Amino acid sequence: METNKVKQIHSFGQSIWLDFIDRAFIGNGKLKALIDDDGVRGVTSNPAIFEKAISSSDMYDADIAALSDGKRTTEEVFFGLAIKDIQDACDLFKDLYTESEKGDGYVSLEVSPFLALKGEETFEQAKLLWKQVDRENVMIKIPGTQPGLDAIRKSIAQGININVTLLFGLPRYEEVALAYIAGLEDHLAAGHEIAHISSVASFFLSRIDVLIDPILEEKGLGEYKGEVAIASAKKAYEIYKRVFSGERWEKLAAKGAKPQRLLWASTSSKNPAFKDTKYVEALIGPDTVDTVPLETIVAFRDHGIAANTLEQDTDKATEILDKVKAAGIDIDALTQQLEDEGIEKFNQPFEKLLQSIEANKVK
Template identity: 80%
Template structure:
């Protein structure tokens, strides 16, 4: 019997998490099948995923009506629904969490996207959601904005598992890794164990190419189309290996600290000219996570190629970014634009979701 292609990825030290959640995938047994057959080892969610889940099915209607009898706001009603789903998913992944000794088996729940630029509000809600889910294998998602850095350090300092989301640029990624390490040091200094704390830094891929590729022809760099995001990710992995080594890190590792793994996000190909498994195939390597939409998992299961390639072509990755800079393309400015747009891309579905809850409340 042929080895499952998705499962093969795990043999190279990378964990595949599903970038999707709804009640039907859990109640039907589909999620359990993905765990068993494809070796899926975690789940990520975001406001857009929950908006689709809640507005495209009737699975949540009765709970919305029940929760609307209270004095809860629409946002509180949403988090009530989401927390129930997250709890059920964490229970499905508990075996993987236990077997991997806390490396995998995580399910992510994001703070309100309205808080993306509010450090104090983000940290407060992260703690509230952490306590409400009350599972060791939940991760609270905090966007890696400039204000988010403070919230990340504060949350790690309280022993909360954090998935840092919306990362596009290399300087910001390094700041996020620093915030994680500082948070571990804070937690340790307060007299706590740190071995249970887990975190990932979610580096977004295909959106980089969607923004950069149209600029390349203007600069006679057409040969770099579809390559900038992958080059950035490879350079991020270089930063990861540097940051999580040396005396400062080794002192924490001696106390049981886990590295903050890089997680590849936005891994579906947005350009139909690219292979639909392009971003998954290009970045398979040790001590990383790839969160993948269901359709991309199905595509990889059918025709993906699993190989340990993450550290291949590092010279080419450096050259790619150098050529952009020489041509006057400011990648730092573009990745800041992507961060700003990313916040908006989560705010809009969240607003739509809250409006849908309001509409549902009025139905008998």
């Protein structure tokens, strides 16, 4: 019998997490089947995923009614719904979490997207959600915005597992990695163990190409369409290897600290001209995570190619980014634009979700 293609990815040191959650999917055994059959090793969620789950199902109606007691805001009602799903998913992954010695088996829940530019409020909500979920294999998602950096450091310093989301640019990614290290140092200096803390940095891919590809065409660099995001990811991995080595890191590693793994996000192909498994295939390598939508898992299971690709063609990646810069394309400005748009892309479904819950409350 042929080995499952998705499962093969883990033999190269990469963990596949599912970028999807809903109550029915947990309850009907489909998530458990992905864990058993495809080797899925974690779950990520975001406001858009929960908006789709809650607004398209009546499975949440009874809980909305129970939580709508007049004492909670609509946002608090939402988190009550989401936390139940996150807890159930965490429980499904608990065995894997234990077997992998806390390497995998994580389920991510995001702070309110309305707080993306409010560092202190983000930190306070991260602490609250961590306490409310009450599962050691949960990760709280914090956007990697400039104000989010301090929230990331403070949360790690509290011993909270953090999934840093909405990363597009290399300079910001490095700042995030250093915030994680500083948080570990703070936690250690306060007299605590650090071996239990886990974190990932979610680097978004296909949205980079969606924005940059038309500009490449205009500049006569059409042959690099669909390549800038992958080149950026390969350079991010070089930063990862540099930051998580050397004397500063080794001191923490000696105390059991785990590196903050890079996680590839936005890995479905937005351009129909590209192979639907393009981004997954291009970035398979050790000590990384790829969070993949369900349809991309199905596609990879059918025709994906698992190989150790992440550190191949690194010279080409450097050349592509150099040519883009030489053509006058400011990647740092464009990735900041993507961060700003990303915040709005999560705000809109979150507003829609809160409106849906509000409407449900008055049925």
